[in-house]
Amino acid sequence: MAATMKLSTLGYAASMLSTGLLDEQFQKLLLLQDGSDPNFVVEIITLFCEDGERTIGELTKQLDKRCVNFDEVADFVHKLEGSSATVGAQRVKNACIQFLEFCKEKSRDGCLKTLDTLRVVFYDVSGKFKAMLQLEQQQAEATK
Amino acid sequence: MTSYVEGSPVKALIVEDMAVDTLVLSTMLRKFHCEIIVAKNGKEAVQMFLEGKKFDIIFCDKDMPVMSGPEAIEKIHALGETHVKIVGVSASDNAQEAFMSAGADEFVPKPMKLDVVRAMIQEVINKKTNDMV
Numbered sequence: 412m413a414a415t416m417k418l419s420t421l422g423y424a425a426s427m428l429s430t431g432l433l434d435e436q437f438q439k440l441l442l443l444q445d446g447s448d449p450n451f452v453v454e455i456i457t458l459f460c461e462d463g464e465r466t467i468g469e470l471t472k473q474l475d476k477r478c479v480n481f482d483e484v485a486d487f488v489h490k491l492e493g494s495s496a497t498v499g500a501q502r503v504k505n506a507c508i509q510f511l512e513f514c515k516e517k518s519r520d521g522c523l524k525t526l527d528t529l530r531v532v533f534y535d536v537s538g539k540f541k542a543m544l545q546l547e548q549q550q551a552e553a554t555k
Numbered sequence: 556m557t558s559y560v561e562g563s564p565v566k567a568l569i570v571e572d573m574a575v576d577t578l579v580l581s582t583m584l585r586k587f588h589c590e591i592i593v594a595k596n597g598k599e600a601v602q603m604f605l606e607g608k609k610f611d612i613i614f615c616d617k618d619m620p621v622m623s624g625p626e627a628i629e630k631i632h633a634l635g636e637t638h639v640k641i642v643g644v645s646a647s648d649n650a651q652e653a654f655m656s657a658g659a660d661e662f663v664p665k666p667m668k669l670d671v672v673r674a675m676i677q678e679v680i681n682k683k684t685n686d687m688v
Contacts, residue, residue, distance in 0.1 A: 436666050443582050443669070451582055458575045489618050493646040494575040497666045504646075 420547040423539075432536050436499030453544060459498045460537040466491045467533060470526055474519065484522060485514040491529075502532040565589045565679050568608075570600040570615040570624060571644075576665065580614055580644075583669050587676045596620055597627025604631055610639050611679045614667075617645040617653060625657035632658050640679055 424441070427433045444451040466487050473484045492507035506529040513521030567589040571577045581591050592608070594600035596619040603610075613631075615624040622630075628641055643654025646665040654662045663671055 439666075439669070440579065443579070443586075447585070448582050451578070455575060455578055458578060462573065462575060486618055489647060490573055493616075493665050494573050496646045497573075497576050497579055499666075 420543055420550065423543045423546060427536070427539055427543075432502060432539065433499045434501040436496065438499070440498065453547070455498060456540045456544060459494055459500070460540060462494055463491060463503070463533050463537060467526075467530055470529075474522055474526060479517075479519055479522075481514045481517045481522075485511055488514060491533075500533075500536050503529065503536060506532050563683070565612060565676055565683075566610045567591050567676075568594060568600060568603065568610040568613045570594045570597060570613060570619070570627060572596055572616065572619040576616065576644075580667060580672070583667065583672045584676070586669070587673060589676065597622030597624055597630075600627045601630045601634075604634050604636055611683065612640045612642065612675065614642050614644050615654075615659070617643065617647060617650045625653045625659075628654070628657040628659055640675070640682075642675060 421441075424433070424437065428435075428437065440455060441452060469487050470484060473479065473487065488507050488510045492504055492511070495501075495503035495507060506525060510522060510525040510529060513525055565587065567584050569577055569580050569584075569591060571580070571593065572595050577593055581593070584591050592603065592610070594603060597615075598621045600613070600615070601622070615628060617624045624643060624645075628643070631639070631641070640661075641659045643650060643657075643659040643662040644665055644667060645651075645654070645662075650664075651662040661675070
């Protein structure tokens with residue numbers, strides 16, 4: 412990964428790791444990137460941000476219904492839990508785990524409260540991911 | 556690690572509806588020179604077997620639209636496809652029981668580790684080699 416991402420970008424990722432926004436799973440993803448998959452990390456981050464945003468939109472719609480289908484809500488949360496575990500977005504994953512508990516309890520209030528938390532942590536990590544990718548792109552253009 | 560058995564790469568089927576997870580697993584499998592096909596849900600996976608496609612290993616998510624992983628595994632076995640190694644993959648706590656009851660050979664929690672994938676592919680290669688002897 413070091414061969415294909417700039418040191419400043421890696422530093423940005425390191426600060427996300429040190430603040431607990433990401434866990435060691437993200438470091439393992441960085442190691443998967445090599446010459447044969449030079450855009451792997453960019454693709455992963457982009458997909459995570461897009462899928463996550465779509466999921467949060469769906470959760471908002473589902474919880475807005477008069478009659479909430481908690482099984483459907485849980486399905487969406489499971490998806491986000493899975494993808495956040497895959498990219499190492501620790502706080503998002505933890506928020507999803509909490510969310511699932513409220514789904515089991517069929518607590519609309521609990522779900523709504525946790526959705527707020529989920530939204531905050533998701534947009535925090537996705538914002539920082541996007542900033543990291545922008546930095547990477549700027550560095551790449553500067554060295555052309 | 557060699558992934559070729561007399562010119563025959565390991566054929567892997569990924570059954571997964573989340574693009575992030577598909578990308579990570581495909582990237583891992585490409586490192587072991589696997590031939591990869593992706594199904595976005597259990598029904599697509601079953602359809603591939605109905606079309607006569609053959610695989611050495613399946614990595615199957617649990618919760619997917621249209622048809623779940625465990626349901627797909629039951630249907631694949633019902634088609635007589637018992638030679639293929641089926642690995643259930645999920646971030647859910649209760650997934651292991653669901654997969655093993657459905658007839659999966661192994662369960663691996665998400666996120667998948669490269670070493671775990673490597674070991675599974677090597678096991679498939681060893682089996683293919685032994686079957687040829």
